[in-house]
Amino acid sequence: METNAFSEIFPLFDFASPETLEWLLTVVEEQDYPKDTVIITEDNWGKAVFFLVSGWIKLRYSSKENQVTLDILGRGDCFGEMAVLDEAPRLTEVIALSDVEIISISAQRFIQMLYKEPQLHHRMLQLTVKRVRQFYRRFLxxxxxxxxxxxxxxxxxxxxxxxxxxxxxxxxxxxxxxxxxxxxxxxxxxxxxxxxxxxxxxxxxxxxxxxxxxxxxxxxxxxxxxx
CATH class of the missing domain: 1.10.10.10 (Winged helix-like DNA-binding domain superfamily/Winged helix DNA-binding domain)
Known part of the structure; x- marks a missing residue:
């Protein structure tokens, strides 16, 4: 994937330097998942950050008594960043709602990237605020x-x-x-x-x-x- 295409799909990287984008594309891993695949279980959070190149996923809370869909994400979004920044346990899993294409970056390299690019710190903060605002609206x-x-x-x-x-x-x-x-x-x-x-x-x-x-x-x- 070209750096221009990457930043076009993921607005999070609008202000990242060309050098950071080029480095990022050399360290990410590409994965394809068919519909209904469990991408992340509740025990596997915090190891990487994932970016949705195409397709749809859902975040689901599962227990012995019930399963509840908490959120739906689509092309251009990311997930797993909060588990990397906050190491508290997660009780959710990620399911592919369609065939999806994902790229991931390890937790260590993601943190390294944030230290390297101060603007990304700001964009991550904006993303976190956006998620909080969305859940607040859901609460209402x-x-x-x-x-x-x-x-x-x-x-x-x-x-x-x-x-x-x-x-x-x-x-x-x-x-x-x-x-x-x-x-x-x-x-x-x-x-x-x-x-x-x-x-x-x-x-x-x-x-x-x-x-x-x-x-x-x-x-x-x-x-x-x-x-």
């Missing part, structure tokens, strides 16, 4: 109706990871259970809401290609502000 979701919760999650995924097409902004068609977990509602409610949005023409679902296109972001944003 229960005050909204089920429909608004689902729409808010769809808009967030589209803004963070969506791909522009002629029809609108395309994201992964998530399993209803995962979207329901994010919205804090029951899967059957999620199905009805998606069917309603699809019927109105505000989204388009292509189950064969596992895509969901937000065809009317303006109306969806209006719905969120209205209710």
């Amino acid at each position: 979701l229960p005050q909204y109706t089920a429909k608004v919760r689902v729409v808010k999650m769809l808009i967030a995924l589209a803004e963070n990871y969506g791909q522009s097409t002629e029809r609108g902004t395309e994201i992964l068609y998530l399993p209803q259970r995962d979207l329901a977990d994010l919205a804090g509602i029951k899967p059957e409610e999620t199905v009805k809401i998606l069917e309603s949005l699809n019927h109105k023409g505000w989204i388009e679902i292509d189950k064969s290609h596992r895509t969901l296109t937000l065809t009317n972001l303006k109306q969806l944003n209006h719905l969120v502000k209205q209710l």
